[in-house]
Amino acid sequence: MTLAELLPTFRASLRPRLDPAVWPATARWGGHGDLLIGGVRATALAATYGTPVHVLDEVDVRSRCAEYLAAFGRRGVSYSAKAGLTSGEARWMAQAGLGCYIGSAADLRTALLAGLRPARLVLHGTAKSLQDLDAAYDSGAAVVVGTPAELESVAARAPLGQRVHLRVTPAAAGRSRHRYGFRLGTAAALDAVATVLTSRNLRLAGLDCSLGHQLSRFQAYESCVREAVAFCAVARARTGADVHSLNLGGGHAVAYSGHDSAFAVAAFARRIRTVLRLAADRHAVPEPALTVSPGRALVARAGVTIHRVAEVTQLPDGRLTVTLDGAVPDCTTTADCAGRHTAELAGRVSTAPMRLAMITAAAAPTPRRARRAAASPHRPTSPDQPISPDRANSADQQNSPHRANSPDQPASAHRANSADRPTSALTAVAPGRASGGATGRLAANVLVPAMELPADVTVGDILVVAGTGAYHHRPDPFAGRPPVVGVADGLARTHIRRDTVDDLLRRVV
Numbered sequence: 002m003t004l005a006e007l008l009p010t011f012r013a014s015l016r017p018r019l020d021p022a023v024w025p026a027t028a029r030w031g032g033h034g035d036l037l038i039g040g041v042r043a044t045a046l047a048a049t050y051g052t053p054v055h056v057l058d059e060v061d062v063r064s065r066c067a068e069y070l071a072a073f074g075r076r077g078v079s080y081s082a083k084a085g086l087t088s089g090e091a092r093w094m095a096q097a098g099l100g101c102y103i104g105s106a107a108d109l110r111t112a113l114l115a116g117l118r119p120a121r122l123v124l125h126g127t128a129k130s131l132q133d134l135d136a137a138y139d140s141g142a143a144v145v146v147g148t149p150a151e152l153e154s155v156a157a158r159a160p161l162g163q164r165v166h167l168r169v170t171p172a173a174a175g176r177s178r179h180r181y182g183f184r185l186g187t188a189a190a191l192d193a194v195a196t197v198l199t200s201r202n203l204r205l206a207g208l209d210c211s212l213g214h215q216l217s218r219f220q221a222y223e224s225c226v227r228e229a230v231a232f233c234a235v236a237r238a239r240t241g242a243d244v245h246s247l248n249l250g251g252g253h254a255v256a257y258s259g260h261d262s263a264f265a266v267a268a269f270a271r272r273i274r275t276v277l278r279l280a281a282d283r284h285a286v287p288e289p290a291l292t293v294s295p296g297r298a299l300v301a302r303a304g305v306t307i308h309r310v311a312e313v314t315q316l317p318d319g320r321l322t323v324t325l326d327g328a329v330p331d332c333t334t335t336a337d338c339a340g341r342h343t344a345e346l347a348g349r350v351s352t353a354p355m356r357l358a359m360i361t362a363a364a365a366p367t368p369r370r371a372r373r374a375a376a377s378p379h380r381p382t383s384p385d386q387p388i389s390p391d392r393a394n395s396a397d398q399q400n401s402p403h404r405a406n407s408p409d410q411p412a413s414a415h416r417a418n419s420a421d422r423p424t425s426a427l428t429a430v431a432p433g434r435a436s437g438g439a440t441g442r443l444a445a446n447v448l449v450p451a452m453e454l455p456a457d458v459t460v461g462d463i464l465v466v467a468g469t470g471a472y473h474h475r476p477d478p479f480a481g482r483p484p485v486v487g488v489a490d491g492l493a494r495t496h497i498r499r500d501t502v503d504d505l506l507r508r509v510v
């Protein structure tokens with residue numbers, strides 16, 4: 002038996018190590034088992050904003066931006082807003098000197114309001130709407146084009162001098178995985194270059210690639226660079242024009258748990274520059290400027306989500322299934338982070354023996370379930386179903402920083418009126434079916450397949466899930482999105498307030 006098992010009080014003084022590869026840069030254990038992010042206690046954030054609440058560590062995002070800028074240079078890094086773009090994040094990116102790959106007119110407006118310059122903005126994504134494209138044209142943002150039809154449409158509508166990036170896919174990549182984009186080395190890709198160059202209003206800004214997600218090896222990027230440079234040489238021979246920039250996209254892996262390997266940014270930049278230089282020499286073309294546009298790698302680690310435990314069940318073998326409040330985010334249903342998260346109990350110290358537990362999130366409500374719950378928003382469907390003590394304070398509505406969440410001073414939150422009552426009653430209506438366990442096939446709503454928790458974990462306890470800064474703010478209008486809060490220096494600032502039932506119903510006609 003270990004000393005920790007013999008002496009419960011000794012065990013209580015031991016805190017699990019917060020792996021710096023997984024947890025935000027400023028994550029620290031505080032008094033009474035509380036977890037601090039940006040100097041703000043998790044319990045204070047839960048009390049002020051209700052649960053679940055997404056929290057972003059400003060210091061972590063800024064340090065990731067600095068790491069990428071050091072590796073790729075002042076104009077070499079853009080943030081891919083697909084990972085999530087709040088006004089605060091856009092401001093941090095602008096201040097750091099990053100550009101931004103935006104996915105919509107809403108992203109564009111957020112980015113411009115935050116101070117990002119149009120010259121550093123690029124609209125990308127498949128099946129862009131005319132509205133999104135028009136917004137890009139009006140602002141002076143560049144546009145990524147990936148199909149002949151899209152090119153035709155952009156050439157027909159874009160203003161004089163419109164910057165266009167051609168989305169290209171490496172020939173080595175399987176056709177099925179990369180339907181969007183001109184295949185390098187094909188006549189279609191050469192035609193696209195020629196069309197841009199001969200269009201009266203378009204200007205070729207460069208080539209753009211996206212090679213996948215959660216990639217920790219460099220090989221796919223290296224072969225893409227070789228193919229892209231070979232293509233630049235052919236394009237030069239046919240058209241006389243040089244390609245001035247090559248964006249390798251993002252897809253850089255992050256660690257969701259201690260078992261994952263993250264992307265070695267500085268080593269990657271060195272390696273890929275060497276590959277680019279050698280390829281350019283070999284094909285006797287000028288080196289295009291190299292850029293990257295990561296999403297997840299810049300913000301995933303900075304984010305945690307604070308939940309309350311909604312339900313605890315015990316399996317015959319003693320293992321626990323702990324269901325958290327709030328719907329499972331889209332990200333967790335994909336291979337990128339499904340069942341790979343790390344979590345910690347926060348806000349109290351337990352001397353109970355440890356048990357193996359599986360952490361699951363409640364299932365996302367279907368539109369029908371959401372309407373039913375919205376018609377009766379204060380009634381949980383099951384008499385046993387706890388509703389977390391959701392609260393909102395005025396700062397939540399005003400997007401202003403406030404001291405209510407200082408480490409030593411729990412927020413004295415007041416209940417919101419019914420119109421503004423947060424929607425956790427919606428998101429907690431139906432705990433998902435968790436199956437499988439640590440080794441079996443996991444249900445889509447499993448966040449952590451197996452972790453040790455004190456056996457007395459109970460409804461209402463706070464659990465903080467790490468690695469939720471990217472792709473976790475659900476766009477699903479029926480789920481009711483949790484708030485997003487930025488933290489730094491002991492202050493919390495609302496980036497996005499919680500969806501209310503009224504917000505959801507306002508859109509229903």
Ligand SMILES: Cc1ncc(COP(=O)(O)O)c(C=O)c1O
Pocket residue numbers: 081083084102125209210211213214215249250251252253294295296297298
């Ligand atoms: C062109 C491009 N760059 C970057 C990204 C971001 O990927 P990740 O968040 O995995 O870095 C995407 C995402 O789809 C993309 O399409």
